[in-house]
Amino acid sequence: MVLAQLGGSISRAIQQMSNATIIDEKVLNECLNEITRALLQADVQFKLVREMQTNIKKIVNLDDLAAGHNKRRIIQQAIFNELCKILDPGKPSFTPKKGKPSVIMFVGLQGSGKTTTCTKYAYYHQKKGWKPALVCADTFRAGAFDQLKQNATKAKIPFYGSYTESDPVRIAVEGVETFKKENCDLIIVDTSGRHKQEAALFEEMRQVSEATNPDLVIFVMDSSIGQAAFDQAQAFKQSVSVGAVIVTKMDGHAKGGGALSAVAATKSPVIFIGTGEHMDEFEVFDVKPFVSRLLGMGDWSGFMDKIHEVVPMDQQPELLQKLSEGNFTLRIMYEQFQNILKMGPIGQVFSMLPGFSSELMPKGREKESQAKIKRYMTMMDSMTNEELDSSNPKLMNDSRIMRIARGSGRQVREVMEMLEEYKRLAKIWSKMKGLKIPKKGEMSALSRNMNA
Numbered sequence: 001m002v003l004a005q006l007g008g009s010i011s012r013a014i015q016q017m018s019n020a021t022i023i024d025e026k027v028l029n030e031c032l033n034e035i036t037r038a039l040l041q042a043d044v045q046f047k048l049v050r051e052m053q054t055n056i057k058k059i060v061n062l063d064d065l066a067a068g069h070n071k072r073r074i075i076q077q078a079i080f081n082e083l084c085k086i087l088d089p090g091k092p093s094f095t096p097k098k099g100k101p102s103v104i105m106f107v108g109l110q111g112s113g114k115t116t117t118c119t120k121y122a123y124y125h126q127k128k129g130w131k132p133a134l135v136c137a138d139t140f141r142a143g144a145f146d147q148l149k150q151n152a153t154k155a156k157i158p159f160y161g162s163y164t165e166s167d168p169v170r171i172a173v174e175g176v177e178t179f180k181k182e183n184c185d186l187i188i189v190d191t192s193g194r195h196k197q198e199a200a201l202f203e204e205m206r207q208v209s210e211a212t213n214p215d216l217v218i219f220v221m222d223s224s225i226g227q228a229a230f231d232q233a234q235a236f237k238q239s240v241s242v243g244a245v246i247v248t249k250m251d252g253h254a255k256g257g258g259a260l261s262a263v264a265a266t267k268s269p270v271i272f273i274g275t276g277e278h279m280d281e282f283e284v285f286d287v288k289p290f291v292s293r294l295l296g297m298g299d300w301s302g303f304m305d306k307i308h309e310v311v312p313m314d315q316q317p318e319l320l321q322k323l324s325e326g327n328f329t330l331r332i333m334y335e336q337f338q339n340i341l342k343m344g345p346i347g348q349v350f351s352m353l354p355g356f357s358s359e360l361m362p363k364g365r366e367k368e369s370q371a372k373i374k375r376y377m378t379m380m381d382s383m384t385n386e387e388l389d390s391s392n393p394k395l396m397n398d399s400r401i402m403r404i405a406r407g408s409g410r411q412v413r414e415v416m417e418m419l420e421e422y423k424r425l426a427k428i429w430s431k432m433k434g435l436k437i438p439k440k441g442e443m444s445a446l447s448r449n450m451n452a
């Protein structure tokens with residue numbers, strides 16, 4: 001999960017507050033201080049964090065909260081709203097329309113992940129039925145065309161570029177014309193980057209933009225620069241009309257929170273985030289589901305989206321049926337462990353659920369987590385069908401636990417630990433009980449219901 005560390009610290013702070021018998025000023029302050037520390041560590045600007053803290057205290061007036069009010073819920077909601085405010089630029093981005101040609105120009109510094117992101121963006125839309133095409137107008141960096149060509153070929157996306165032409169404007173114009181004739185509806189123009197913001201880069205960007213008249217200019221930025229993203233995003237905005245931002249490398253940097261909030265402060269919408277080097281490590285960025293996930297509330301709309309996107313059609317009904325029954329058996333846990341180990345498409349889906357990835361497979365500790373999952377599976381191999389298919393926790397009495405431990409060559413303590421893990425995941429799973437399979441466009445309604 002993106003920003004797992006930040007999310008983990010915030011949800012732990014909320015959890016600790018919930019564990020307190022009485023939520024008074026002191027408990028609330030401790031929780032807010034913990035969240036403040038976590039946000040500052042993620043490089044979110046001090047001023048924003050301070051404002052957030054003041055606002056929450058204003059909203060959550062503990063004295064006014066009548067007895068019987070669920071204080072924890074009110075505080076959690078206030079934290080949710082404030083984090084959304086920090087990340088929301090308050091401005092939607094231009095959305096291209098399928099079937100109608102749109103020119104999308106990508107700009108950014110060299111090394112930001114611009115070329116990789118162009119292909120990810122094309123690939124994402126191609127999977128949704130668009131007809132994308134890639135134009136390499138980066139004549140500055142040697143090898144740029146080869147890189148784009150290689151990526152495009154892998155994803156079976158048409159591309160345009162030249163080894164000999166050195167004028168980026170000419171290539172961009174020719175590429176756009178070619179693909180318009182071929183009825184492509186998403187013509188993506190990759191432009192040159194430089195190591196730093198310099199006049200030549202901005203001048204070239206302006207010329208390509210003037211010649212191709214893009215419907216949308218996307219600025220690609222590396223998240224590792226944290227709150228310095230504000231100045232970088234502003235500088236690009238002033239030179240060319242940036243309509244949206246994609247923040248990359250959110251998988252590897254603790255400063256992602258700072259980068260996202262800094263971009264929001266420039267009033268540019270972040271539309272996607274890059275979460276890895278692979279083509280499909282790319283996520284739509286939507287403030288509410290993102291914060292929801294960050295707080296461990298689960299990104300239900302993203303989860304359903306992902307199910308529709310990556311689970312083969314014929315397996316969707318069965319999976320959704322199991323989810324809607326809310327009955328989490330040890331056998332289902334076993335199957336999900338298999339998926340997670342394969343990290344196949346369903347593994348990716350489950351990594352979006354709270355608890356499945358952040359706690360079971362924390363980033364950076366994948367090896368240990370895999371070993372743990374394999375250990376759990378060995379123990380489950382010693383279970384009877386009745387045990388695997390039951391969702392009655394009382395069934396697992398001492399003699400059964402001892403038998404499983406003996407059968408798998410493990411300690412009783414380890415079997416108990418595995419059963420505790422099962423209970424934890426069953427609790428998460430049970431939240432999906434009654435899940436309705438949403439039709440397109442109903443995702444946000446679902447997300448509201450599940451978070452309520």
Ligand code: GDP
Nearest residue numbers: 110111112113114115116248249274275276277
């Ligand atoms: P460009 O110079 O801006 O076109 O950057 P490239 O597309 O060549 O990317 C630079 C490096 O960043 C490459 O090694 C990419 O694989 C890597 N990269 C791009 N996006 C991501 C991302 O979201 N996560 C990670 N971990 N690496 C990325």
